[in-house]
Amino acid sequence: MGFPDVAKIEQRGGSLYTHLMDAPTLVMALKLAMSLNSLMVSLLYLYFSECPHFDYKFVATFVGRILATLNKFTLDECANVLMAMKNPQYYHEKTQLLILAHAESVCLTCKMNLEQSLHFLVACRYLEKVPENILIAIGELVQVEPFNEDLDKDLIHEALDSCCCIHSNINVLAVARIYRECCKALESDTTIHHERNLAILNAIATYPHLEPNYTDLAVASMHKGIADATLEQQCRYLYFSSILEFNARILVQGKCNLYTTQTSPEVMKHHKTLQEEPKLAVAALAGIFSKHSIQSNIPRPLHVQMLNSTSQKMDTLDPNDVAILRNVTSELESVNFNKSIYATEPGT
Structure with a gap:
């Protein structure tokens, strides 16, 4: 399969030293180059999709290799490639459709086990x-x-x-x-x-x-x-506290403390992260400004600032997050919450 492109290696000042190889050595080299099994192909594609480095030649090479070995794919290999395609740079629509068609064929012939099925669900x-x-x-x-x-x-x-x-x-x-x-x-x-x-x-x-x-x-x-708990996990806990109505006040003990009255550098760092990631901010706001939370805790100015900055980015949110944000606003209106009172710290 070749990466980098062995056909152009001499143009780049390299050499394959093929003139020094006998016939059996050349045959073995070719066999090794083409011997990657379907599991290895799918895993390499998945792992490289999670790396910061991107090379379109690598993607093109592996897409071709995926298609060449697709008939050997199990649900595990299909899942690996589909998960890799969550990275837009590794997404290839035609290949995705072919993988789904093959996965459907595997399922219809019952050629899968429980672990493979759960992996595909992920x-x-x-x-x-x-x-x-x-x-x-x-x-x-x-x-x-x-x-x-x-x-x-x-x-x-x-x-x-x-x-x-x-x-x-x-x-x-x-x-x-x-x-x-x-x-x-x-x-x-x-x-x-x-x-x-x-x-x-x-x-x-x-x-x-x-x-x-x-x-x-x-x-x-x-x-x-x-x-x-990480910042993302705390935000998700806050979101579910708004739906299931459990007390999220315990999060004050977490290292990402979103309920604190302090403005330490660490706390400000987390709030800055939330301003840059509105989806996470929406999850946190749902818990902080839920009806039962407002009744037991006074929202801080940082929370109001987060709400204002996230509302300004509503056009970047998906419909579900927009609905959650609007629900937060309606909850505030239902308890006559005046954002201007808490917009700044006392004495500022």
Whole structure:
């Protein structure tokens, strides 16, 4: 397959030294160059998509190699390439459609296992539309296959979180099964796993029929490990606190403290990050300015500034975030909250 392009290596001052090779050596070199299996091709494409360096020749080479080995792809390889295409520079529409068609064929012939199915579900969150036959086949398999102890636990909660992104298409019985497995892990595991907590809270908020009893367990886990939560995780906790109405005041103990009355450099750094990432800011604002939160906490001037700056960037937000932001505004109006009173710190 070749990268860089071996056909042009001599034009760049290099040499393949082919004149020094005998026939068997040349044959072995060619075999090695073409011997990358489908799993390796998909993994390399995925890993390079997450690197800051970009080379269009590399992408073109690997797209060709993906198409050449597509008939050998399992759902795992399909998922790897689809996840790589969340990077716009690695997105190729025709290849994506062919991969989805192949994945559909794999599902219709039942040539997949539980781990591959969950992995593909994780990739589905990056797709605008997933073929119905794929989701039906995966849903049926998830309902009947046993979740063994050696199954990657992270894969389970990642699949659950992804199901919430495609909730209108996925079988609710399959979601309920994945949800139960996540809750079992939450009950039995003593380690704090914020992404698992968030996946469970997301599922409860998205699917009303799921048992809400685990909200308290997930929130208790959040309380224990809040000091290690990232800024993104805290923002998501705030968002779910507005929907599920649990007390997010505990976040004041976190290292990203969004409720603080101080204006330390670290706190200001987080607020600056939120001004640059309006999607995260919307999630945080939903919790900070929710009705039950306003009644128990006085929003700080920094929060009002965040609300004002995010509102000015409404044209960059997707429709869901715009709806959340408008709901925040309506909540403020319903409690007669006057933003101008809190727009600046007292004495400034």
